Amino acid sequence: MEIIVERHDTANAVSVKVVGELDLYSAPAFCKAAMDATMEGPSILVLDLSALEYLDSSGVGTIIQLLQQARKRGGELRVAGLAGSALKVLKMTNILQILKTYPDGKSALMQSREPGFFPIKANA
Numbered sequence: 001m002e003i004i005v006e007r008h009d010t011a012n013a014v015s016v017k018v019v020g021e022l023d024l025y026s027a028p029a030f031c032k033a034a035m036d037a038t039m040e041g042p043s044i045l046v047l048d049l050s051a052l053e054y055l056d057s058s059g060v061g062t063i064i065q066l067l068q069q070a071r072k073r074g075g076e077l078r079v080a081g082l083a084g085s086a087l088k089v090l091k092m093t094n095i096l097q098i099l100k101t102y103p104d105g106k107s108a109l110m111q112s113r114e115p116g117f118f119p120i121k122a123n124a
Helices: 027-038 057-072 084-092 105-110
Strands: 001-008 013-022 044-055 076-079 101-103
Touching: 001 027, 001 105, 013 027, 013 057, 013 105, 027 044, 027 057, 044 084, 044 101, 057 076, 057 084, 076 105, 101 105
Parallel strands: 013 044, 044 076, 076 101
Antiparallel strands: 001 013
């Protein structure tokens, strides 16, 4: 697994991209990288999952933990680039409906903090 962290000061956001698998072995490092990236105040955390190849229950738990942490700080979690088996896993666990999802990282960064986002259709 590779983790890529990028700050986007103009959007008051940070994006964390995971390349490879988000599972029992990699989830703790991913969670730490995402939490560390938001420690200095960006209110928007974008999880870019466009290069995610595999997601298990530990990865799902990590996404939920990051969502709870963002809400606790008064921030926002946005999930970008969901596709393939990761999308199926989040649909099956009914987690998809509580996430703000976007087709890609650029869309997630461009949206204001106002309500309204590009949902991924549940039957996609």
